[in-house]
Amino acid sequence: MPELPEVETTLRGIRPHLEARRIWELQVRERRLRYPIADETEERLAGQTILNLLRRGKYLLMGLEQGSLLIHLGMSGSLRIVPETTPPGPHDHLDLVVEDGRCLRMRDPRRFGLFIWTAEPPEDHPLIRDLGPEPLEGGFNGDYLFFRAHNRQLPVKAFIMDAKVVVGVGNIYASESLFLAGIHPNRPAGQVNAVQYDLLASSIRTVLGESIAAGGTSLRDFVREDGHPGYFARKLRAYGREGQACQHCGTPIRREKIGQRSSFFCPNCQV
DNA sequence: CCGGACGCCTGTCGGC
DNA sequence: TGCCGACAGGCGTCCG
Numbered sequence: 203m204p205e206l207p208e209v210e211t212t213l214r215g216i217r218p219h220l221e222a223r224r225i226w227e228l229q230v231r232e233r234r235l236r237y238p239i240a241d242e243t244e245e246r247l248a249g250q251t252i253l254n255l256l257r258r259g260k261y262l263l264m265g266l267e268q269g270s271l272l273i274h275l276g277m278s279g280s281l282r283i284v285p286e287t288t289p290p291g292p293h294d295h296l297d298l299v300v301e302d303g304r305c306l307r308m309r310d311p312r313r314f315g316l317f318i319w320t321a322e323p324p325e326d327h328p329l330i331r332d333l334g335p336e337p338l339e340g341g342f343n344g345d346y347l348f349f350r351a352h353n354r355q356l357p358v359k360a361f362i363m364d365a366k367v368v369v370g371v372g373n374i375y376a377s378e379s380l381f382l383a384g385i386h387p388n389r390p391a392g393q394v395n396a397v398q399y400d401l402l403a404s405s406i407r408t409v410l411g412e413s414i415a416a417g418g419t420s421l422r423d424f425v426r427e428d429g430h431p432g433y434f435a436r437k438l439r440a441y442g443r444e445g446q447a448c449q450h451c452g453t454p455i456r457r458e459k460i461g462q463r464s465s466f467f468c469p470n471c472q473v
Numbered sequence: 474c475c476g477g478a479c480g481c482c483t484g485t486c487g488g489c
Numbered sequence: 490t491g492c493c494g495a496c497a498g499g500c501g502t503c504c505g
Contacts, residue, residue, distance in 0.1 A: 204498060204499090208498075236481075236482095236499090236500085236501090260499080274499085274500095275499090276500085277482085277497070277498055278497085278498080278499095279498095293483085311483050312482045312499095313483080314482070314499060354476090355475080355476075356475080360476085360477095372498055372499070373498060373499085419498075420498095422485085422497070423484095423498080461476090461478095462477080464497085475505105477505095478504085479501105479502085480501095480502090480503105481500095485495105485496085486495090486496085487493105487494095487495090487496105488493090488495105
């Protein structure tokens, strides 16, 4: 579900409601997420002040006075800010209630998400430690991708979806950025040249930036903190457009499985 | 180390 | 109408 733009949209929406506020309590209705929510989580969080909230890849990191909280939305997760009095709906697994009575409510139908308190600095946590660079910050460019792709045989689409290579690029934005860059998703990563990787790196930044500006992509489950959808779905160039005309050449967009994931591309423009 | 397959879950949709 | 398979925005784990 949520890729970098959706997590960034969520971050920007919830941060003003949470930062510098004291946590009143955590109410958990369903502990069985991807990893079960640890039993001591409620007592760890109660009474703590939220020092900061940031995003690392598709993770949200909440800095507390003691330790920090890692949140991941999996495939179907969303976070909303609601009044504490709003009755929870289906799959609303937990509420983080803050001092002014508002609460951060996590919904996740498929329960692939994460909600983990950790004592150590989040950057040392095993889930965070080995993540690759942020695509919208320094250290990510065509030279970097070209270097990392050296001698690698996997399809370039799977390569850019590997969070150890670069964070935040999921199935939608992988198809979108390869379409923009004119690169066939099935090309072995090690056979894409440096010029094409320059184009791919800038395409990734373009696509992610456009989506953030539109509030992310809502296909099924994703909503912003206020419950409204993001509007990037209508601007997708390739993803979900099987059989529709390529906007450059008119050839029907094709869908193929690459690495068990549906991939959308123009068989004429993407080589 | 690398690449590919699988499983974790629930919900929805299309075909028969 | 009901059933069944395919599919869905992620990612850790296992296997060859």
